[in-house]
Amino acid sequence: MSSGSLSIGKLAAATGTKVETIRYYESAGLLAAPDRTKNNYRAYSPQHLARLSFIRRARALGFSLDQVQALLGLADQKEISCSAVDLIAREHLAEIDRKLKDLATLRSELSSLIVQCGHGTISECRIIETLAPEAARAG
16 A cells, blocks of 8 residues: 555544445445556545545535535536535525424424423323323223
């Protein structure tokens, strides 16, 4: 292995990525297959490290694999407008806002149940009562 190349284990450690995930990204086309050593080991370049770091950061921000694929394709075209990147980011932000709204609704519902808790017995518990199927409540 050349001095600038990394084994899959070292690439995994450098990026905090599982080896299986790196292999998956290769098979999905997000990460180019690396050259192989004479012993048939993968030999990753600094470009692989940079690309995998990009993928990891995008995934940490919640971008889907399809969005990451699109962003990678756009990142490779340095001279085009970034409007497509902006659109992907704005769509993702809108999805995050929808999820936050749903979570706020769930939080409110659960908070309301907790407030109704009389700290009595389980048979009087509003939380258990609310979670139980309709038939169990009627019986």
